[in-house]
Amino acid sequence: MAIDAAARRGDFPILSRRVHDAPLVYLDSAASAQKPERVLAAVDAFYRGHYANVHRGAHTLSAEATAHYEAARVRVARFLNAPSERSVVFVRNATEGINLVAHAWGRQALHAGDEIVLTVAEHHANLVPWHLLAAERGAVIRGVPLGSDQRVDMEALAAAIGPRTKLVATFHLSNVLGVVNPVARIAELAHAVGALFLVDGAQAAPHLPIDVQALGADAYVFSGHKVGAPSGIGALWVREPLLRDWPPFLGGGEMIRTVEVDRSTYADIPMRFEAGTPAIAEAVGLHAALDYLDDLGLAAIWDHDRALARYAIGRLRALDGVTLYGPEGDDRGGIVPFNVADVHPHDVASALDARGVAVRAGHHCAQPLMRALGVRSTVRASFWLHTTRADIDLLVEAIEEVRDFFGAVA
Amino acid sequence: MGFLDQIYRDAVLEHARSPRNRGALDPYSVKQEGINPSCGDELVLxxxxxxxxxxxxxxAGHGCAISQASASMMTQAVKGRAIAEVETLIAHFKAMIHGKGADPSLGDLVVLEGISKLHARVKCATLAWVTLDAALAAEAAGQRAGQVSVDEGSDGSA
Structure with a gap:
């Protein structure tokens, strides 16, 4: 079934509000997605009817809360087509998932002179944790450039992977360029040298079907807030035999087996990696969000997304003074970065906001990519299942007004 | 006057288009870099x-219309003033941009007051002033150069 975006708008209560006396046109889903009624209702019902702490307490509410929380874990495993929920770890967000891998895996597996391969198009979340780890372990980071088509240069990537490579970490869908990385091919290159292969799925999860087994990932992370769930919940999946061998990242309650005053032993996976009271209601919200997405169908959402990208690129290209970034093709989703000649992206974003159009402006937590594109920052419009062609028409109209308003501001 | 016109007053756009006192100064007593990490903009004062x-x-540096206009008007306003007066001006500017009203001594700088209503852009307007504040502190400490982030510098929002 194709996505009926105009009908889906009604699923999101916030989309009926006005901003600066104009109807809200929300084109910032890549920064964070709005929440469907179904998620809001699930979180509300959980707090009203079932809330208590999980995995402790012998009372009824605690048992119900635990059942809800663990059902969410099973739901995430199904969303990722993971073989088992045992290796699904709840984290705050994709960033925390990557940091968990850097600490639990990296601090015991990485040694001086070992190499980490990353691309220039990574989000800072998939760069900075490795900078910290490399500095601690004396490892070396190899950066892979973009090719002339603004996709990751696969020849350069293959050349960067060598006998000292211990980790290859890259994005599934770029948060700036909107392009899908050939993840399965990269997995083959990484595994050929025995490297761990981590995929940052923060942008892919809301937009396209994910199958961690088909992708060949060893670790996959995503954030709940980008798939319509509350903020504060995300998931890390790791191939089970690997995760089983990793030491804990954070210590505290829930992750232990026995504790003495001077030592402790640790729980089995996945609890070993979930210290302290987790984001319980947020996990319930994530469950509802994944139900919502799967009912609509990720394949249908991806088709809708790509059709919107084609439409937006076509309309924006026709505007004088607008520069577009990112490749075109069947691998391009609904994330569209652009600049308006001689107008700073923040001025563009403020002017669009004055007309009710919400976009992101800045470096998008991707400073190396900005340098590779030869810009300091861009405006970014991003789409989701509730985005319509009419929204994009309003964006185009607003950009034309912005150009007139700022005239020749240098 | 529309929302946007209240922010981007004619005088603001005029300064952004034709900034005054742009470029390096030689000789100088202090060269202070100011950075806005959220957007990557940078100013060299x-x-x-x-x-x-x-x-x-x-x-010198790179920034949006608001940061450029603010820096341009600031350099005009501080030239020829005693440090004590400049420090008072900084305090008044920060108060204005945080919605606490415009002191008459701010003069032409009041055209920037509208930005106080646009919370997302307040740091664009304060970048030059936080940098100026840090530059004066560096100068007082006998330093010739420094770097400050608009997030770390005292922007008077407390």
């Missing part, structure tokens, strides 16, 4: 201070 007076001020 040069001051020539003699006998407790800011004799000259110039700026």
């Amino acid at each position: 040069y001051l020539l201070v003699r006998d407790g007076v800011v004799e000259d001020a110039r700026f």
Whole structure:
């Protein structure tokens, strides 16, 4: 079934509000997605009817809360087509998932002179944790450039992977360029040298079907807030035999087996990696969000997304003074970065906001990519299942007004 | 007057289009870099201070219309003023941009007051002033150069 975006708008209560006396046109889903009624209702019902702490307490509410929380874990495993929920770890967000891998895996597996391969198009979340780890372990980071088509240069990537490579970490869908990385091919290159292969799925999860087994990932992370769930919940999946061998990242309650005053032993996976009271209601919200997405169908959402990208690129290209970034093709989703000649992206974003159009402006937590594109920052419009062609028409109209308003501001 | 016109007043756009005192200053007493980490914009402020007076001020770097206009108007406002007066001006500017009203001594700078209603852009307007504040502190400490982030500098929002 194709996505009926105009009908889906009604699923999101916030989309009926006005901003600066104009109807809200929300084109910032890549920064964070709005929440469907179904998620809001699930979180509300959980707090009203079932809330208590999980995995402790012998009372009824605690048992119900635990059942809800663990059902969410099973739901995430199904969303990722993971073989088992045992290796699904709840984290705050994709960033925390990557940091968990850097600490639990990296601090015991990485040694001086070992190499980490990353691309220039990574989000800072998939760069900075490795900078910290490399500095601690004396490892070396190899950066892979973009090719002339603004996709990751696969020849350069293959050349960067060598006998000292211990980790290859890259994005599934770029948060700036909107392009899908050939993840399965990269997995083959990484595994050929025995490297761990981590995929940052923060942008892919809301937009396209994910199958961690088909992708060949060893670790996959995503954030709940980008798939319509509350903020504060995300998931890390790791191939089970690997995760089983990793030491804990954070210590505290829930992750232990026995504790003495001077030592402790640790729980089995996945609890070993979930210290302290987790984001319980947020996990319930994530469950509802994944139900919502799967009912609509990720394949249908991806088709809708790509059709919107084609439409937006076509309309924006026709505007004088607008520069577009990112490749075109069947691998391009609904994330569209652009600049308006001689107008700073923040001025563009403020002017669009004055007309009710919400976009992101800045470096998008991707400073190396900005340098590779030869810009300091861009405006970014991003789409989701509730985005319509009419929204994009309003964006185009607003950009034309912005150009007139700022005239020749240098 | 529309929402956007209240922010981007004619005088603001005029300064953004034709910034005053743009470029490096040589000789200078202190060269202070100011960075806005959330957008990557950066400002380089040069001051020539003699006998407790800011004799000259110039700026370079990259930024949006608001940050450029603010820096342009700021350099105009501080030239020839005693450091004590400049410090008072900084305090008044920060108060205005945080919605606490415009002191009459701010003069032409009041055209920037509208930005106080646009919370997302307040740091664009304060970048030059946080940098100026840090430059004066560096100068007082006998340093010739420094770097400050608009997130770390005292922007008067507390």
